[in-house]
Amino acid sequence: MNDMTINTELARQILVGFIRSEITRTGLKRAVLGLSGGIDSALACYLAAEALGPENVLAVRMPYRTSSQDSLDDAQAVIDATGVQALTLPITDMAEPLINTFPDMAPMRRGNIMARLRMVILYDQSAAFGGLVVGTGNKTEILLGYSTLYGDSACAINPLGDLYKTHVRQLSAALGVPKSILDKAPSADLWQGQTDEAELGFAYADVDRLLYLLVDQRCSPQDCVEMGFEAGFVAKVVERIRRNQFKRILPPIAKLSNRTIGYDFLYLRDWGT
C-alpha cells in the first residue's frame, strides 16, 4: 500500500495518447505551454513534443526580473533536448505598473499577478499559434491548492494532474529530463530563494506518501496517524485539501431553472468528437 512506484512506460504511453487525442479531436494539432525551468513543465513539454511533434509545440519562457538565470538555462535545455518551438517574453514590464501601484504589496499578491500574467500570455499565444494550452499542475499541488487560481492552474488539458510530485520525478527521469532539473529544489520562482517545500512547510516525499494514503488508498486521518504520521501534519494536510476544494471546481451556479449548467446539464468536453 505504500509503494508509489509507477510503470513509467505505461504512464508515458497513456499520457502521450491523451495529449494527442484531446488536442487533435478539437480540430487543432498544436500545443502551447509555459516552460519555467522546473520539473513539471519540463515533463509536460517532453510529453507534448512526443504527442504532437516538436514543431507543433510552443514553449514560452516568461521570466520576471527576479527569476533566476538557472531557471532560464534549464528551460533552454528542455527546448534544446525536445526541439520544440520557443519564445521568451519577459513579464517584468507588464507586471511592474500594477505591482508598483501598491508599494506594500505582499509577496503572494505579486506572485499571483505574475502567474496570471503568464496565463494571459499563454492564452494569447494559444490564439496566435493555434494550439491548446497544456497544463503542468500535478496531483500534489492540486490537492494542496498550491497554485494560483486562473493563473498557473489555467489550461485546456492537464496531462500531469493525476501524478504526484514523486511520480513526476520518476517519469521525468525515465524520459530523460536534464539532471539539473531533476536534482534542484522545486520552486515557483516567484521571489528569490523561494522553494515549494519551505513555503509549504513539509517535504514532497512526506506529503506525497500521506496524500497517497488519504486519497488513493482511502485511509482515514486516524489510519495515517497509526501508520506513523505525526498527527499535526495529518490534520494540516487534511484541512488544506478541504479548504482548497474551490480551486478544483468551476464556480457554483445558483440554481433557478429546471435545467442548470453543472447540475443537470451534463456533457463531457469531448461531446460530439
Place this chain on the structure above:
Amino acid sequence: MKLTLALAQMDTRLGDVRANLDKHLHLAREARANGADLLVFPELSLTGYVLQDLTPSVAHRPTSDDPVFKELLEASRTLDMVVGFVDEDSRHRFYIAAAYLSQGQVVHVHHKVYLPTYGLFDEGRFFAWGDSIRAFDTRFGRMGVLICEDFWHASPPYLLWLDGADLLLFTSASPGRGLGPGPQLDSSRWVEHINQGYASLFTAFVAHTNRVGYEDGLNFWGGATVFDPNGEQIAAGPYHQETLTFAELDLNQLHRTRARLPLLRDERTSMVLREMKRIAGES
C-alpha cells in the same frame, strides 16, 4: 467445427452514431475479408461511453426499420456481429444494450443488468437496469452476451453457463485505472484474471473486447482476449491500440475438455436453487 472470431477494440466518436456506424461497417468488411465468421464490438460501440445527457438522443431500436440497424442487419448477411448501442424501449426507458445480429436477423438483445453507479461511474443515473440473462442459439452454437459490470458479478456468467452457453461474449468500455509498478493497469489485470477464471470454471470459451481511445481524461485500454475451455489464452490484442484481434476457436475443444473435466455434468443446479431460495428467504 471451427469459428473464426474477430474482436474489435475500436475508438468511438462521443454521441456521433453516424460516424460510429460507418466505422462498424468498415470494420465488418475488414473482418470478413480476413475470414471472420463473427465480429464482436465493444460496449456502446455505436455511441461512445460517457453519454450523460446525450443518452436520449443516441438511442435506437434494434429493428429492421431503424435506419442504423437496417444497415447493420444488411452487413450481418456476410458475418455475424455483436454491436453495442443504447436501446430505447416502447416505454422510453434507455438501456445499455448489445445485439447479436446474424443473416439479416436480430437473434438476441441483452440489456446490461448491472449498472455501476459509484466511483467514476454514473450509469444508474442515465440508464434503466436490464432484467434478464438468457443464452441464445446461433449458427455456431449456444452463446451468451454480457456487458462489462455484468461479469464483475459471478452470477450472470454462471446463469449463462447453466442456460447452455458454451461461448461467452463479454464487451466493455472499461476506463483504464490503477497505475502501479507493473506493466498492466489494475483494471486490465483484473478483467483478464476473471475471464480466465470463468473459462476454467465453466470449461467454456470466453471472449472479451474492450474499446480504446479517450473521453476527456478517461483512457480505454483495449486488450481483447480469448480463453479456451482449458483456461488457456488463445488470443490477446494490444493495449490502447485500435485494432481487430482474430482468434480461431476449435469448438471441438469443448468435447475434449469436458470429457476430461465434467464440471458441467456434475453441477448441482437443484441444490444451488434450493440454497438460493433459502438464502433469499423464499423457503
